[in-house]
Structures are given as structure tokens and as C-alpha cells.
Amino acid sequence: xxxxxxxxxxxxxxxxxxxxxxxxxxxxxxxxxxxxxxxxxxxxxxxxxxxxxxxxxxxxxxxxxxxxxxxxxxxxxxxxxxxxxxxxxxxxxxxxxxxxxxxxxxxxxxxxxxxxxxxxxxxxxxxxxxxxxxxxxxxxxxxxxxxxxxxxxxxxxxxxxxxxxxxxxxxxxxxxxxxxxxxxxxxxxxxxxxxxxxxxxxxxxxxxxxxxxxxxxxxxxxxxxxxxxxxxxxxxxxxxxxxxxxxxxxxxxxxxxxxxxxxxxxxxxxxxxxxxxxxxxxxxxxxxxxxxxxxxxxxxxxxxxxxxxxxxxxxxxxxxxxxxxxxxxxxxxxxxxxxxxxxxxxxxxxxxxxxxxxxxxxxxxxx
Numbered sequence: 382x383x384x385x386x387x388x389x390x391x392x393x394x395x396x397x398x399x400x401x402x403x404x405x406x407x408x409x410x411x412x413x414x415x416x417x418x419x420x421x422x423x424x425x426x427x428x429x430x431x432x433x434x435x436x437x438x439x440x441x442x443x444x445x446x447x448x449x450x451x452x453x454x455x456x457x458x459x460x461x462x463x464x465x466x467x468x469x470x471x472x473x474x475x476x477x478x479x480x481x482x483x484x485x486x487x488x489x490x491x492x493x494x495x496x497x498x499x500x501x502x503x504x505x506x507x508x509x510x511x512x513x514x515x516x517x518x519x520x521x522x523x524x525x526x527x528x529x530x531x532x533x534x535x536x537x538x539x540x541x542x543x544x545x546x547x548x549x550x551x552x553x554x555x556x557x558x559x560x561x562x563x564x565x566x567x568x569x570x571x572x573x574x575x576x577x578x579x580x581x582x583x584x585x586x587x588x589x590x591x592x593x594x595x596x597x598x599x600x601x602x603x604x605x606x607x608x609x610x611x612x613x614x615x616x617x618x619x620x621x622x623x624x625x626x627x628x629x630x631x632x633x634x635x636x637x638x639x640x641x642x643x644x645x646x647x648x649x650x651x652x653x654x655x656x657x658x659x660x661x662x663x664x665x666x667x668x669x670x671x672x673x674x675x676x677x678x679x680x681x682x683x684x685x686x687x688x689x690x691x692x693x694x695x696x697x698x699x700x701x702x703x704x705x706x707x708x709x710x711x712x713x714x715x716x717x718x719x720x721x722x723x724x725x726x727x728x729x730x731x732x733x734x735x736x737x738x739x740x741x742x743x744x745x746x747x748x
Contacts, residue, residue: 392628392661394739395716395746396429397613398437400621404611405441407619408594416601419444419466419587421608423452428736429612429624430745432459438611439463446606450477450485457481466511466545469521475499479508484544488513488521493534500540509544514572516548516565516588528572532579545585545604546573553592562593566600591615614721614732624736625716626743630680630708632658633700643689643697648673650688655700659712662694666738667714668728671696676727679713680706 409418420442422431435445435456445465447453450473453465470478470485475496478485487493487510500508512531515522523531535543548569552558566588573586586602591610594601595617609615613623636642636656641649650656659678663669667676669691676691677684681703688697700706715724721732728735 390660390744391631392626392659392665392743393746394429394743395625395627395748396433397621397623397625398433398747400613401434401611401623402437402441404613404615404620404623405438405607408591408605408607408610409441411594411598412601412605415603417443417585417587417604419446419604419606420611421446421606422456423448423468424737425741427608427612427733428739430747432456432461433747435459435461435463442607443604446608450474450483453483454481457483475503479503479505484509484511486511486513486521486547488515488523490527490530490534493531497534497538497540506539507542508540510541511545511547511585512543512576514546514548514569516568516572517561518549518551520549522548525568525572528575532576535576535580543576543580543582543584545587546576547587547606550588550590550593553590553596562597566597570600570602609732612736622717622720624721626714626739627716628659628661628712628714630657630706630710630712631660633706633708641689643672644692645690648689654688655704655706656688657698657700657706657712659696659698660694661714661743662692662696664693665740665743666735667691667696668738670728676724679719680710682718684719 420438422435422445425431426434431452432455439461445456445463446468447465448468450467450470453467454477456465465483467483467485513522515524550562550565553562569588577583585604587604587606589597589601589605591608594605610620613620634656636650636654638653639649661667671687672690674686676687678698683703686699688699713719715721721735725732725735
């Protein structure tokens with residue numbers, strides 16, 4: 382007989398669902414009442430759990446956004462009924478798209494022709510798709526010089542219906558790139574209007590991501606795509622923290638002057654030093670690049686440095702400035718008292734990577 386495993390652990394990722402919904406409500410309050418919201422829940426809901434997040438917000442948003450079809454199928458299997466846009470369908474089962482009422486992004490001619498041909502074989506009409514335009518990201522999407530041929534194809538078939546037209550801003554968070562962002566916005570408005578005029582009906586147009594909503598809300602069109610802001614990462618001080626990663630001290634010891642610490646003996650202490658061990662390492666998402674004092678954690682409201690190399694399951698930290706620390710004391714990696722952005726800066730990366738790198742073996746606690 383199998384036994385249910387109790388995953389008790391000192392390291393916990395806590396998700397404040399009330400704060401998440403408050404953030405969603407706040408962003409919604411800054412949009413026109415008619416503007417729809419697509420909530421991005423790809424990549425396991427930014428490392429949080431896409432199913433739980435979707436269940437919490439499905440009645441407050443108009444769409445959910447995922448990267449791949451299997452993510453959408455997991456949501457449908459969890460009985461989530463909200464419309465789902467698949468950003469990168471890849472190789473897919475058309476039957477799954479139809480049966481589970483999923484809406485794919487179409488971003489090149491080959492993909493468009495394939496879905497039309499397959500729908501024709503099934504005698505399907507007006508299947509909903511979203512057309513992606515490349516307005517400057519140089520990733521997925523139709524270029525402006527492909528639009529005439531795209532329109533011809535769309536006008537010559539009844540098998541599909543353009544439910545939406547969208548594009549992706551490359552640098553909406555960067556003030557120095559605002560001229561480029563405005564070029565993208567202008568190009569999107571021009572091309573999407575051209576397509577709608579030619580096909581003879583309106584679609585749901587969307588280009589703004591979280592940073593776009595914050596900085597270019599006048600361009601909100603028919604829908605916006607809310608991601609990182611909903612999860613509590615924003616420069617807006619009205620946004621609430623959602624995700625907190627904490628662990629506990631499991632070992633304290635004093636090491637002698639000139640002792641090496643950790644694998645490879647990559648760092649030596651310059652004096653007799655009080656060290657602590659925390660049960661979290663690179664297998665949990667704490668990058669090895671934080672080794673040897675590059676990274677810090679928050680203990681008793683003070684940032685303390687990592688000593689030696691981050692190992693797979695453990696990290697060593699310097700307790701010399703906080704000698705009253707005890708085994709079992711709480712250490713915050715990031716959260717309400719130390720922002721994800723601060724932690725990401727030490728990694729020379731972005732909060733997206735931090736969140737999505739947190740291992741599935743870390744216990745998630747939802748409050």
C-alpha cells in the first residue's frame with residue numbers, strides 16, 4: 382500500500398492569494414471598463430502553480446495565457462472554463478484545440494496554411510485564432526510586408542475566424558527605449574486596423590504587457606496581458622507582494638581563521654567566523670553564481686552574505702554581524718522585506734527568471 386508523503390521542510394514558498402487578487406483588481410481599476418484582461422499563467426504560473434492561480438482568478442479575467450498546449454490541457458482537466466490563448470502551439474492536436482475550446486496564436490504562413498488545411502478535412506468553420514504581428518521583437522509573428530498575402534488568405538477561407546490580433550513589446554520597461562516602443566505601438570495600430578478593414582469585422586486587439594499597462598495605458602486597445610505585475614513585481618508601490626521564499630537556519634558553527642569554506646575551497650575566512658547553514662541550494666533555484674559573497678539573504682532584518690559555493694541542497698551564510706542567531710531562525714531569500722528585484726539584481730537577471738527557477742521540490746504554501 383502506498384503511503385502519502387508529508388513534505389515537511391524548512392524551506393517554503395508562500396503565495397498570498399489575496400494579494401494577487403488585489404493586484405489584479407488594482408490593474409483593472411486603471412483600465413477602461415471595456416478593456417479585457419488576459420492573465421498570463423504560463424511556465425507553471427510563473428513558478429507558483431498555474432492551476433491554483435487560474436482557479437483563483439478565472440472569474441475576474443477574460444482570458445488565460447499559456448505558452449504551450451499541454452499547459453492549457455492541464456487547466457481544462459482542472460475544469461477551468463475561461464478562454465485560453467496558446468502563445469506557441471508548436472506541434473499540436475487539432476482535435477484537442479477543438480474539443481477543449483483552445484485558441485492558438487498563428488504567427489507564420491506555414492502554420493496558417495496547415496491549420497486551414499486540417500480544419501477543411503474536418504469540415505470546420507470559423508475556428509478562432511489569434512494573429513501575432515512582429516512589430517520589432519524579431520521573435521514570432523508576421524512582418525508588415527507579409528500582411529497583404531495574409532489578408533488574402535484570411536479573406537479566402539471560412540474555416541477560421543480571427544478572434545484577436547496581438548503583438549509583443551520589446552522594451553516597455555525601459556524609459557530610454559520609449560521612441561522604439563512608440564514605433565511598435567504605431568505599427569501595431571496601423572497593421573491591425575488594416576487587417577480588420579480588409580476582413581470586414583472587429584477583433585480583440587492586444588499589445589500591452591504589465592510594463593505597457595503601467596506606462597502606456599492609453600494604448601490599451603481591447604485587451605491587455607497582465608503577468609509579472611499580478612504576481613507582485615512592479616515599481617508601483619500600490620502593488621502588494623505575493624511571493625515569499627523563506628528557510629531556516631539548520632546549523633551554526635564557528636570556523637577558525639584562514640579556514641576554507643565549502644566545495645572547491647573557493648573562499649577563506651579572514652578571521653574566526655560564525656557561519657550558518659540553510660537548507661536551500663542550486664537544486665532549489667538558488668543559483669551557484671551567488672557564491673562567494675555575491676549573493677545575500679535577509680536575517681533579522683539584515684542582509685548577510687553567502688560564504689563559499691552554493692551547493693545542491695545547502696548554502697552557507699556569514700552570521701558574524703548577528704551573533705545572537707539561533708538554529709531555527711527564519712531567513713528570507715525574497716519576499717515582503719526583501720524584494721524579488723533586489724535578489725534578481727544580485728543574480729544579474731530579472732524577476733521572471735527568479736520565480737520560474739524555483740524548484741518544484743520547494744513546498745508551496747497558499748494563504
